[in-house]
Amino acid sequence: MKHHKTLLRLLVLFITSCFATAICAQFKNGQLWLATDGEHINAHGGNIIFHEGTYYWYGEHRPYRGFTTEKGIAVYSSADLQQWKNEGIALSVSEENGHDIERGCIMERPKVIYNKVTRKFVMLFHLELKGRGYEAARVAFAESDSPTGPFRYLRSTRLHAGKWPFNMNQQQIAAAKNTDASKWDKWWTPEWRKEVEKGMYLWRDMNSGQMSRDMTVYIDDDGRAYHLTSSQENLTLLISELTNDYLDYTGRYVMVAPGGQNEAPCIFKHDGRYWLICSGCTGWAPNEARLFTADNIWGPWHQLPSPFMGVATGYHDMPADKTFGAQGTYIMKTGKEFVFMADIWNPRHLSQSLHLWLPISFNEKELPVIKWTDNVPNEAEL
Ligand code: GAL
Numbered sequence: 001m002k003h004h005k006t007l008l009r010l011l012v013l014f015i016t017s018c019f020a021t022a023i024c025a026q027f028k029n030g031q032l033w034l035a036t037d038g039e040h041i042n043a044h045g046g047n048i049i050f051h052e053g054t055y056y057w058y059g060e061h062r063p064y065r066g067f068t069t070e071k072g073i074a075v076y077s078s079a080d081l082q083q084w085k086n087e088g089i090a091l092s093v094s095e096e097n098g099h100d101i102e103r104g105c106i107m108e109r110p111k112v113i114y115n116k117v118t119r120k121f122v123m124l125f126h127l128e129l130k131g132r133g134y135e136a137a138r139v140a141f142a143e144s145d146s147p148t149g150p151f152r153y154l155r156s157t158r159l160h161a162g163k164w165p166f167n168m169n170q171q172q173i174a175a176a177k178n179t180d181a182s183k184w185d186k187w188w189t190p191e192w193r194k195e196v197e198k199g200m201y202l203w204r205d206m207n208s209g210q211m212s213r214d215m216t217v218y219i220d221d222d223g224r225a226y227h228l229t230s231s232q233e234n235l236t237l238l239i240s241e242l243t244n245d246y247l248d249y250t251g252r253y254v255m256v257a258p259g260g261q262n263e264a265p266c267i268f269k270h271d272g273r274y275w276l277i278c279s280g281c282t283g284w285a286p287n288e289a290r291l292f293t294a295d296n297i298w299g300p301w302h303q304l305p306s307p308f309m310g311v312a313t314g315y316h317d318m319p320a321d322k323t324f325g326a327q328g329t330y331i332m333k334t335g336k337e338f339v340f341m342a343d344i345w346n347p348r349h350l351s352q353s354l355h356l357w358l359p360i361s362f363n364e365k366e367l368p369v370i371k372w373t374d375n376v377p378n379e380a381e382l
Contacts, residue, residue, distance in 0.1 A: 058074070089149070100127065100155070102129075122143050163253070167298065
């Protein structure tokens with residue numbers, strides 16, 4: 001009997017110490033990641049913020065079957081980046097017919113940022129209207145007083161109707177106005193590419209506003225926030241400055257890598273230099289990541305080889321040139337470290353898409369390198 005009691009005590013001690021140090025809960029890349037409710041974390045294409053001692057993870061709440069949004073944007077909280085509590089739906093779909101975020105719309109790649117001046121949590125996300133596939137290509141805004149919501153839906157829009165990128169001169173604007181997208185049925189020819197670089201799709205959408213699909217949001221050291229989005233039929237990225245309240249655009253924006261077909265933008269700044277990691281454009285299927293760098297957020301941006309190296313040993317040996325089977329969603333800074341967060345999409349069961357977190361290191365040339373690691377880093381390691 002006494003023996004049993006001692007065993008029981010030891011077991012309780014072991015379990016509590018496991019929870020305290022998160023040793024037994026070191027989550028593995030390429031596996032399901034269960035929240036404290038016992039369910040796989042259903043927050044995809046999202047981001048993480050740290051607020052008053054707690055991490056908040058926002059992401060797409062995806063159904064087990066189907067592609068449309070049935071619930072909204074999910075939020076989880078954590079003290080250590082390992083154990084996550086399901087905090088429910090931060091922004092819910094609307095039950096009203098014809099509402100922008102009517103149930104059955106598509107809400108993707110939500111990013112939440114905290115505005116220190118207004119003390120509001122601001123959410124931007126990619127919105128597709130119900131029943132219209134991916135043609136609406138809008139960005140949507142929501143805000144909340146609390147990190148777990150409920151977020152209030154504000155509006156959706158295309159970008160910069162009637163406005164040119166601030167760094168285009170009169171000659172460049174005249175050249176763009178000389179293009180005609182309706183003339184080009186055949187994409188990817190050298191002639192077509194030249195027209196895209198001149199701003200053919202920018203000009204096509206000048207009146208209606210620019211398309212906005214895969215996106216992220218970045219707050220610079222001075223508190224200025226920027227929206228980075230895949231625009232112009234996913235061919236060209238736009239970087240746009242947000243107003244002080246983060247709820248609108250100042251009108252200052254640039255095009256990045258015209259015709260480069262970059263999606264899933266993830267950005268970070270290290271030693272004063274900006275780094276941008278994107279994917280190519282192959283839907284849910286993985287492809288090779290692209291790396292860009294600039295001294296100034298407005299560019300010029302230079303492209304470099306993918307930072308991914310090696311293979312995902314133990315995870316189908318997925319190679320670096322397939323981003324280990326994943327597509328980036330956010331680069332989180334914790335302490336001095338940067339963590340590349342990505343989704344291993346499961347298009348058959350999107351809710352089951354896996355999470356991949358890999359630390360970013362720098363080589364002797366000061367270039368970022370991302371290698372496969374089994375363990376998801378925990379807070380103490382970062
Ligand atoms: C991916 C994109 C995802 C989602 C998907 C739909 O390329 O990054 O966010 O839009 O396509 O097929």
